[in-house]
Amino acid sequence: MTESAIGAxxxxxxxxxxxxxxxxxxxxxxxxxxxxxxxDQDVGALDADLTQRYPGRPHGECIAVTGRITDxxxxxVRRQLVEIWQANxxxxxxxxxxxxxxxxxxxxxxxxxxxxxxxxxxRFITVKPGAYPWHTDFNAWRPAHxxxxxxxxxxxxxxxxxxxFPGDPLLAHDPFFxxxxxARARARLVATYDHELSVPGRALGYRWDIVLDGPxxxxxxxxx
Amino acid sequence: MTVPPPTLVPTPPQTIGPYFGHALPxxxxxxxxxxxxxxxxxxxxxxxxxxxxxxxxxLLEIWQPAPDGTRTGAPGSRRREPAAGHNGFTGFGxxxxxxxxxxxxxxxxxxxxxxxxxxxxxxxxxxxxxTRLYLPxxxxxxxxxxxxxxxxxxxxxxxxxxxxxPHSCRFDIHLQGPEETVFLDxxxxxxxx
Ligand SMILES: [Fe+3]
Numbered sequence: 001m002t003e004s005a006i007g008a009x010x011x012x013x014x015x016x017x018x019x020x021x022x023x024x025x026x027x028x029x030x031x032x033x034x035x036x037x038x039x040d041q042d043v044g045a046l047d048a049d050l051t052q053r054y055p056g057r058p059h060g061e062c063i064a065v066t067g068r069i070t071d072x073x074x075x076x077v078r079r080q081l082v083e084i085w086q087a088n089x090x091x092x093x094x095x096x097x098x099x100x101x102x103x104x105x106x107x108x109x110x111x112x113x114x115x116x117x118x119x120x121x122x123r124f125i126t127v128k129p130g131a132y133p134w135h136t137d138f139n140a141w142r143p144a145h146x147x148x149x150x151x152x153x154x155x156x157x158x159x160x161x162x163x164x165f166p167g168d169p170l171l172a173h174d175p176f177f178x179x180x181x182x183a184r185a186r187a188r189l190v191a192t193y194d195h196e197l198s199v200p201g202r203a204l205g206y207r208w209d210i211v212l213d214g215p216x217x218x219x220x221x222x223x224x
Numbered sequence: 225m226t227v228p229p230p231t232l233v234p235t236p237p238q239t240i241g242p243y244f245g246h247a248l249p250x251x252x253x254x255x256x257x258x259x260x261x262x263x264x265x266x267x268x269x270x271x272x273x274x275x276x277x278x279x280x281x282x283l284l285e286i287w288q289p290a291p292d293g294t295r296t297g298a299p300g301s302r303r304r305e306p307a308a309g310h311n312g313f314t315g316f317g318x319x320x321x322x323x324x325x326x327x328x329x330x331x332x333x334x335x336x337x338x339x340x341x342x343x344x345x346x347x348x349x350x351x352x353x354x355t356r357l358y359l360p361x362x363x364x365x366x367x368x369x370x371x372x373x374x375x376x377x378x379x380x381x382x383x384x385x386x387x388x389x390p391h392s393c394r395f396d397i398h399l400q401g402p403e404e405t406v407f408l409d410x411x412x413x414x415x416x417x
Contacts, residue, residue, distance in 0.1 A: 013348035039299025085247035
C-alpha cells in the first residue's frame with residue numbers, strides 16, 4: 001500500500017517522490033563522511049525533561065524513554081545530539097498547523113533534546129503521546145509515536161525516524177509504519193517496556209535502542 | 225585499515241511529518257558564516273515538487289568543511305552566540321522552507337572541495353534525501369570532481385548553483401519532473417522510491 005495510500009490521501013505527496021534512481025557516491029574523500037559536532041552548550045539543563053517546562057505538570061502517563069545509539073558495528077555514538085518532538089497525551093501537537101480535535105495542554109510543548117553520554121545512551125522524561133487522526137474524511141489514525149532526529153559521527157548517518165509503543169493495535173493500520181517492508185527493520189521502530197527503567201512513583205520505563213546506518217570516515221591511527 | 229562487516233539491522237527512517245517546525249529550526253541556523261565575515265556568500269533557492277509547486281514544509285540541512293579545509297566541525301553547532309565557545313563557524317546549518325518554498329543561508333566557501341552537502345527532509349517522504357550544492361564557478365569541478373564528471377551534462381546542471389551577484393547564488397531543488405535534482409546514495413542507505 002504505502003506510497004499509493006499515503007499519496008492518495010495526503011495532497012501533493014505523490015508529486016514529491018523523486019522518480020529517478022539515486023546516484024551512488026563511492027568517494028572515500030567525500031565531505032559527508034564527517035559531520036557536525038555538538039556540545040553541552042547546544043542543550044539546556046532541562047531540555048531532556050519535557051514534564052518540567054511549566055509550574056504545572058502535563059496531563060497523561062509520565063514515561064522515561066532511554067536507549068543506546070550505535071553504528072552498525074555496535075560502536076556507541078558518543079556526545080551527539082538527539083532531538084524529539086511529539087503530540088501531547090490527547091494526540092495534539094503544540095504546532096499552529098495541527099487543527100486536530102485533541103485539546104492543547106498548557107503545560108506541555110512536546111519538544112526535547114539531549115546529548116548522548118560516553119556509552120551512547122540518551123534519556124528523556126516525557127508523557128506518552130496520544131494517537132491522532134491524520135485525515136478527516138476516512139479512518140486514518142497515527143499510532144502513538146515520538147519523532148526522533150539523530151546525528152551520528154558522519155553526515156551520511158544523519159536520520160529522522162519515529163519511535164512506537166509495544167502492543168499498539170494501530171501499528172497494523174498505519175501506512176507510515178507499514179511502509180517499512182522488512183520485518184526486522186520494522187521491529188527496530190518499536191520500543192519495549194522495561195520494568196527496570198521505570199521510576200517508582202513517577203514514570204513508566206521504555207527502552208528504545210537505535211542503530212544508525214551509513215558509512216563514516218575510516219579512523220586513522222593518529223585519530224584520538 | 226580493515227572495517228568489520230556490518231552486523232546490526234539499522235533503524236529505518238520515517239517521515240518527518242508536518243509538525244517539526246517548533247522543534248528543529250533554531251536561532252541562527254541559517255547563518256553558518258560568522259557575523260559580518262567579509263567572505264560571506266548568500267545561498268538561496270526554492271524547493272519545488274513535480275508539479276512545479278513550491279514545497280512549504282521542507283527542512284534543509286547543510287554540512288561543509290571550513291574555509292581552511294577542516295572537516296571535523298566544532299561543538300556548538302546549534303548555538304551561534306559567542307558564549308558557545310567556538311570561533312563562530314561550525315560547518316552546520318539548518319533552514320526550513322517558507323510558505324513560498326524559499327530558503328536562504330549565509331556561509332563561507334568550503335576549503336578543498338567545491339560543494340556543500342545537503343540533507344533534505346520533506347513531509348510525506350518516507351525518508352530523507354541527500355544531494356550536493358556545487359558553488360559557482362564549477363566548470364573546473366565538472367571534469368575533475370568524481371561525481372560531476374560521471375554525470376551527463378543535463379543531470380550535472382541540477383547540482384550547480386547559478387550566480388545571482390558577486391557574493392550570492394541560487395540553487396533550486398526539484399523533487400521530481402524534467403529538472404529533477406540528482407539525489408545521492410552513499411552505498412549503505414535505504415532505497416528511496
Ligand atoms: Fe507525528
